[in-house]
Amino acid sequence: MNQVTQTRLPGVGTKFSIPTSHGGRLAVIQHNDGMREIYFFQRRDDDEPCAVIQLEDDEARQLGAVIGGAYERPRIVEELEMAFGELAIEWVPVPQGSPAIGHSLAECAFRARTGITIIAILREPEPVTGAQPGDVIKEGDTLVTVGKLGQYAAFRKLLADGPFPAPNQEPTHIPKRL
Numbered sequence: 001m002n003q004v005t006q007t008r009l010p011g012v013g014t015k016f017s018i019p020t021s022h023g024g025r026l027a028v029i030q031h032n033d034g035m036r037e038i039y040f041f042q043r044r045d046d047d048e049p050c051a052v053i054q055l056e057d058d059e060a061r062q063l064g065a066v067i068g069g070a071y072e073r074p075r076i077v078e079e080l081e082m083a084f085g086e087l088a089i090e091w092v093p094v095p096q097g098s099p100a101i102g103h104s105l106a107e108c109a110f111r112a113r114t115g116i117t118i119i120a121i122l123r124e125p126e127p128v129t130g131a132q133p134g135d136v137i138k139e140g141d142t143l144v145t146v147g148k149l150g151q152y153a154a155f156r157k158l159l160a161d162g163p164f165p166a167p168n169q170e171p172t173h174i175p176k177r178l
Contacts, residue, residue, distance in 0.1 A: 019044055036060040086148050091122070092156065094141045099162035106133035108164055116147035116155040 007015045013031040020026065025046070027039040034057030039049040055063060094100065100108050111117050121128035121135060122142040128135050137143075147155065 030060075034060075087146055088149050088152075089119075090145050090147075090152060092143045092145055092152075092159065094137055094139065094143060095160045096139065098137070098159055099164055100137045100159055101139050102136065103164050104134050104136050105131060108137065108158075110155060110158065114147070114155040114158055115151040116145050118143050119146055120144035 003019070005017045007017070009015055009029065011032075013029060016028045016030070018026045018028070023043060025041040025044045027041070027049070029037040029039075031037070036055045036057070036059075038053040038055070040051045041048075042050050105118050118131045118135075120131050120143075121137070122144060123138060123140060131144075143159075145152075145155070
């Protein structure tokens with residue numbers, strides 16, 4: 001995945017730069033008044049853009065929804081949903097100040113308590129693929145999970161509120177599924 005860089009432009013807004021996997025670069029300026037400017041550069045080191053698009057706030061949000069798949073799901077997503085049946089894969093950000101921070105996946109016992117399995121942890125600078133029981137949750141992590149849709153409310157509540165045993169201490173009693 002390409003790294004998005006963010007630059008504050010005093011008095012103007014914020015600039016986001018996104019290198020593309022095809023060797024180009026996008027720059028998006030989000031103005032303080034809500035207007036957006038999108039610049040496309042054919043090559044990452046080009047100084048002059050090939051195209052510039054200006055959008056008002058409502059237009060930018062609508063474009064974001066279209067690009068994000070809110071209007072039509074790509075065929076691959078539909079095929080994956082059919083293959084998984086009741087299962088879903090979700091990317092769940094760890095809430096700031098979560099009591100799970102500093103605990104291993106084994107200590108949190110998410111699967112035993114909610115039925116949700118952590119399959120990977122997205123973090124900078126390197127993601128944790130094939131998450132293991134000893135992997136520790138850190139501030140800023142996003143947990144890649146698999147489970148049934150009906151299990152996610154209990155998982156999110158547990159992740160946000162706990163309780164969890166003290167780090168590196170064997171749990172004396174962890175309640176089963178919430």
